[in-house]
Amino acid sequence: MKKAVVLLSGGLDSTTAVYLAKSQGYEVYAISFDYGQRQKKELESAQKVALAAGVKEHIVVKTNMNAWGGSALTDTNIDVPLGDENRKEIPVTYVPARNMIFLSFAASYAEVIGAQDIFIGVSEVDYSGYVDCRKEFIVAMEAAINLGTVCAAEHGKNIKIHAPFMNMTKADEIRLGMDLGVDYSLTWTCYRGEESACGECDSCILRLKAFKEAGYIDPIPYAKKA
Amino acid sequence: MKKAVVLLSGGLDSTTAVYLAKSQGYEVYAISFDYGQRQKKELESAQKVALAAGVKEHIVVKTNMNAWGGSALTDTNIDVPLGDENRKEIPVTYVPARNMIFLSFAASYAEVIGAQDIFIGVSEVDYSGYVDCRKEFIVAMEAAINLGTVCAAEHGKNIKIHAPFMNMTKADEIRLGMDLGVDYSLTWTCYRGEESACGECDSCILRLKAFKEAGYIDPIPYAKKA
Numbered sequence: 001m002k003k004a005v006v007l008l009s010g011g012l013d014s015t016t017a018v019y020l021a022k023s024q025g026y027e028v029y030a031i032s033f034d035y036g037q038r039q040k041k042e043l044e045s046a047q048k049v050a051l052a053a054g055v056k057e058h059i060v061v062k063t064n065m066n067a068w069g070g071s072a073l074t075d076t077n078i079d080v081p082l083g084d085e086n087r088k089e090i091p092v093t094y095v096p097a098r099n100m101i102f103l104s105f106a107a108s109y110a111e112v113i114g115a116q117d118i119f120i121g122v123s124e125v126d127y128s129g130y131v132d133c134r135k136e137f138i139v140a141m142e143a144a145i146n147l148g149t150v151c152a153a154e155h156g157k158n159i160k161i162h163a164p165f166m167n168m169t170k171a172d173e174i175r176l177g178m179d180l181g182v183d184y185s186l187t188w189t190c191y192r193g194e195e196s197a198c199g200e201c202d203s204c205i206l207r208l209k210a211f212k213e214a215g216y217i218d219p220i221p222y223a224k225k226a
Numbered sequence: 227m228k229k230a231v232v233l234l235s236g237g238l239d240s241t242t243a244v245y246l247a248k249s250q251g252y253e254v255y256a257i258s259f260d261y262g263q264r265q266k267k268e269l270e271s272a273q274k275v276a277l278a279a280g281v282k283e284h285i286v287v288k289t290n291m292n293a294w295g296g297s298a299l300t301d302t303n304i305d306v307p308l309g310d311e312n313r314k315e316i317p318v319t320y321v322p323a324r325n326m327i328f329l330s331f332a333a334s335y336a337e338v339i340g341a342q343d344i345f346i347g348v349s350e351v352d353y354s355g356y357v358d359c360r361k362e363f364i365v366a367m368e369a370a371i372n373l374g375t376v377c378a379a380e381h382g383k384n385i386k387i388h389a390p391f392m393n394m395t396k397a398d399e400i401r402l403g404m405d406l407g408v409d410y411s412l413t414w415t416c417y418r419g420e421e422s423a424c425g426e427c428d429s430c431i432l433r434l435k436a437f438k439e440a441g442y443i444d445p446i447p448y449a450k451k452a
Contacts, residue, residue: 063289070338097334108323112296144366153357
């Protein structure tokens with residue numbers, strides 16, 4: 001059975017990616033990151049999703065990306081701002097080089113288990129302006145992986161980064177996930193780590209909007225729905 | 227003063243890179259990795275070198291790259307082999323995607339402190355066959371960094387990866403380091419973590435040979451000199 005490493009944050013996108021990889025016949029090796037993020041609820045969600053989806057293995061990488069701060073998601077001195085769909089600049093929730101770090105770990109893991117496929121749930125549509133979610137970055141990273149791993153550079157077993165939602169709206173992604181049997185009540189998207197999702201940060205706003213467009217009710221509890 | 231992030235393992239190459247960056251007028255921000263390596267002596271060396279060289283800041287990233295094993299350097303079930311200068315295959319001391327992970331963290335750190343220069347002490351000459359020490363990988367990684375960070379992709383402040391020893395023999399590197407005032411007695415190269423360097427692993431053999439060629443006595447103690 002072919003193996004895939006799937007980046008699993010416990011959010012909507014990565015959870016859908018796990019189910020999509022499974023539907024394509026992959027044995028899923030999920031990888032999550034306890035990287036010093038201010039909220040750990042997404043990690044609890046990642047565990048639940050891994051269990052529900054029946055992944056082959058679920059690894060949680062621990063690291064201190066908060067050592068140098070620079071993001072509202074890792075530095076508790078910076079507040080998570082209210083969502084703003086018209087914001088033009090990169091929001092303070094951007095975590096420098098996060099997807100590069102995540103994909104590097106995924107490449108290492110893939111090489112060891114003999115996987116040639118990595119799934120990441122990024123999108124150029126309906127995103128928050130993060131540069132490391134763009135197609136050109138993913139393409140460049142795949143090139144680096146194929147020069148920097150022995151499996152690819154020496155043995156011709158190239159690794160492919162699948163970003164299946166790159167050109168998909170989040171609403172279409174949810175429709176796809178529903179068809180694949182995803183239980184979105186297990187997922188966590190909010191940047192804040194309160195008991196209920198805040199409903200006000202960029203992440204909640206994008207999620208709520210997407211569920212509405214898709215014609216489904218978001219099954220998780222919200223403190224407030226904008 | 228221009229800033230540089232320098233990858234500092236505490237070994238010969240990275241220590242020389244710290245001194246070289248300083249000599250080129252950079253304020254040095256050193257970054258080391260406690261990644262689950264079997265020996266921690268190199269981290270003690272990194273601390274000593276950072277202090278001796280007077281770096282501006284020294285960050286130790288903690289992470290568990292040993293979660294999936296696959297290397298004699300992170301998996302204590304795999305023995306560090308005796309050195310073999312004629313070995314053709316990649317040795318078991320190869321740590322999958324290690325330099326990719328290290329450079330990704332360096333890029334994140336660089337972006338936060340506003341550095342546009344990263345130094346890494348890799349070489350295509352006198353190395354152990356690791357694919358992630360080759361020039362083409364470094365070039366690909368630099369491209370990925372410049373597409374995946376906001377400073378570069380959005381603000382035109384590209385990040386450059388300097389690999390000053392890429393085409394240099396280790397002997398020439400030691401001569402350069404001596405001219406720059408490096409105290410090699412502070413460094414640690416051996417793959418094993420005993421009281422003295424073993425003198426028998428690939429890493430010790432390359433180091434001893436280089437000191438001999440450079441015409442200097444290696445100041446660290448060895449259990450055995452091959």
